[in-house]
Amino acid sequence: MKLLRAYREKPVRAVPAAAVVLILILLGLLPGMTPPYTTIMVGSVLMYIILSLCWNMFSGATGYISLATAAFFGLGVYASAFLGGTLPLPALMLVGGAAASVLAFLIGLITLRLRGVYFTIFTLGIVKLLEQLILYLEIHFNNTRGRFVVSHSYTEVFYALYVLLILLLAAILIIRRSRFGKALICIAEGEDAAQHIGINATMVKVLAFTISAFAMGAAGAAMATRWSYIDPYIAFNANYSFLPVLMVIFGGSRYLPGPIIGAAIFAYLQELLTTRFPYIYMLAMGLIMIAAILFMPRGILGLIYDGVRKIHKRKEAKADDGS
Amino acid sequence: MLVKLFNILSSGLIMGGVYAIIAMGMSIQYGVARILNVSHGEFIMVGAFLTFMLVKLHVNPLLAMVIISPAMFLVGFVLHRTVYKKLSDVSGSASTFESNSMLISFGLMFVLQNIGLQVWGSQQQAYPFLLTSVRILGTAIALNRMVVLLFAVAISLLFYLYLQKTRLGKAIRAVSQDAGSAALMGIKTHRVGAISFGIGAVLAGCAGSLISIINQFNTSMGMSYTIIAIIVVVLGGMGSVLGSLLGGFILGFIGTLVNYIDPSLSLVAYYLIIIVLLLVKPSGLMGGKS
């Protein structure tokens, strides 16, 4: 299960820190400068970036492919559905994130001993179980399928996701430099060996799963207030589990910008194409996923970095010839 | 009371027969080719709709099943020879292949489902076939359901005998038990893997045909049948054909029973079963080693 290894080689510094800060500042000014449609669309892109980064934080690092993303996201959605109006948006996100984390912690404790494919099936099963269970409860006890959510403006939701993303990026950078981050690297490199040099692999995996679920739940809580109506099929849509996987694989799971680039590209394409050609779009996603696994195992960034390295080498070779 | 019990038993038997075929298909693909084909349900959907197209041309659905089987085999075989062959070339280890092949199957799921949606649309479909009923022990059972049960059992038996008696069947079992040793004995494991994947696709196609005879069907139904297949396969133990057969009937009965108590609970029950099963005994009720 060691296919998606994150953080393992030092990438070429293709994106200088200054450029990242500039992009983030421009993003922050976006709602004031562009039409509402753009803000709504970029908000959705931010959501997918958050989900992809979170997915990669656990699955990319440990090799356990989780499809529980929709479960954590959906719990956040329902946190807003239940508590919207009584709590401000940041508080809703905290509650949604906490609920998702608790679920992730429990799932992690009982399932991370399962072998790879069983773990994946289990996580997908959790998504479907929650979807059907909540549907059943809603129909039987409330005579309704869905709920209305006290809505917040798209600008508010945009900034909520924006701040969440910045916090998430900061958390990832801190984790990468921490003991915990190093333990994750060791597990990705070889779990047996990691355990035998003193790493409590189970605990590290459970923690990574729990932390990553928090932001997923928080994102769900924020998005729900933009949608205003939700039902179990919207909240626990399995695409929230599948699409981040595709985005990370396409972008390149072992580089920090990989999930961001993958998510940005596909979330944008989705907004563009999904209403006009929904089936063709999803079909293409499937084909691209297959092609990416077969032909670019390190994602689009892996290809780019390889290209940059080659050019560097050629330049060096030329310089050597000249001297 | 007795009538109700008989109804549950007969429905359970019929659903169980179909589930068994579905699960055997998934089981042989995972057991031999090491591919957890989560697009299995999509193959079933394709089988159902191909049957439906032929039925509209006035072909008997059972004959349609026979006609589409070679096509299903070819699709499965070629898929394995191209996509999964390439994947095994780029995957460093067996466990990498296993997780990557599952991800590829997810991609395939998107592809097949959306081809289906594009070509056949998203509405529910059904067609009439053998609507008369027969009386058995005082209760009426639709003739088409009887026929489906009969064919399900026949296909299962045929498949089982094929594995037990033929040369290729024995090779398939050998690879499923120990691919390394099988290769040493001169068995072309890749070829056997491709054939097994093709057979899995045929079984999915047959199941699709049978389902289309007795149930409504639509292009989005794939995932729910995939889940059923996974439940049965986990019940019976990954890679065990007899386990799939038994597991299919067990789930058929459980499903019918829950459906009888409260239809809206049946999906909840299915997902609950798979969660509990994976927690308690991931190697399957009949599986030995984990």
Next chain:
Amino acid sequence: MTVLEGKGVNKAFGGRKAVDNVDFDVQAHEILGLIGPNGAGKTTLFNLISGAIRPDSGVITYKGTRISGRKPYAICHMGLGRTFQTAKNFPDLTVYQNVRMGATFGKKGVSEADAERITNEVLAFVGLQDAAEKSMKDITLALQKRVEVARALATGPDLLMLDELMAGLNPTEVGEAMALVSRIRDRGVTIVMIEHVMRAIMNMCDRILVLHHGQKIAEGTPAEIAANPTVIEIYLGE
């Protein structure tokens, strides 16, 4: 003084007994050799001691504390290190990073400065300081195995278990490996080694334990083992 002790240790896979009612003890500062034909249960015994798998029955104690049933990381923290039959290095990290991970996680509460100091000390001790920045793919099998030993040493073990350190090495490399093992013992580290290279076993071990079909069939000094009729029969009978 006994540092590691096993009493009535059993482990079966399916119906086959991989380790069958084995008693053993390891004395401080000795080198104990573990030999036996392939499939005798040697690596399984290592796995039982290091916590990779749990015994079906029996008790293993380390420095008087029961360790059977504990997790590998906890056993490592107690000062018991090991290597693997096929080197399980971290393939995408450099030599230095591999060893550094051992230093960082081997004991609780190791500071970054300590980890750095330990890493450099261990790299110098095993003679890898010049290869420190190399990637694992660019070094020979002998060096890869040496990195694994270094990583285990960096966890600060009092007892080190080496699983076929010399398999696949050429005669010169075997000699170097033997010298390394002696120097590790001279540091005060007790050693248990599984080995097929008889030259190493007979020259280095203070005592030897022979496993066959999961059972302990002989135990003694190299001279005693070399003269033991049962052992001779098993090795010649193969």
